[in-house]
Amino acid sequence: MQFDLLIKGGRVIDPASGLDAPRDIAVADGRIAAIEATIDSETAGEVVDASGCIVTPGLVDLHSHVYWGGTSLGVDADRLAAKSGTTTFIDAGSAGAGNFLGFRRHVIERSKVRILAYVNISFAGIFGFAETVSVGECSDLRLCEPRETVAAV
Incomplete structure (x- = not known):
């Protein structure tokens, strides 16, 4: 053969x-x-x-943030996959109901590697993490709206 x-x-x-x-x-x-x-x-x-x-078979990253450009924690999944042997990333809530469609269209659908994602209960997803800024996505509980999250899913 x-x-x-x-x-x-x-x-x-x-x-x-x-x-x-x-x-x-x-x-x-x-x-x-x-x-x-x-x-x-x-x-x-x-x-x-x-x-x-x-x-080894392709690796699965069980907790990642791959909304590159949409959050300060986001990494480029395809670039990281090429160096790590990862074939599937589980995004742990980078996007919420307010920006999940953008995450799906601009990152998940264009990615060469497989991305599965949790939707953050915070409407805005994760945000506000930098050297001089640290604001958690649930700092203002008005952002946490389960009905919006369910509708996005």
Whole structure:
């Protein structure tokens, strides 16, 4: 069989299958085609030496703020994913009912990585965090309106 990519000699850690061992991984048509102790390098168009590296399924960041540009805490999910092996980010309430549609259209829908998001009970989401400004999203309880949050969802 011919593979597009062969990742050789990495320590493969896959909790779902209980695997934690040195393995070669072959990829064909964008999918894992084989995981074996040794796969012949001649069977692949491209070979990556992963010796000394950990090879694992994509990681999930369970608490992130990826509303880049919409809040001072937001990070660029795609840029961070490329450096961290993260394939899914769970945004922990960066946006509220008042700005969730913008978050969805301008960040979530345009992102290459998967983003799942909680909607903040504060209408404005998180805001006001800088070196000289610190205002929590629930500092004014008038911003916390469950009916607006439910309507946004």
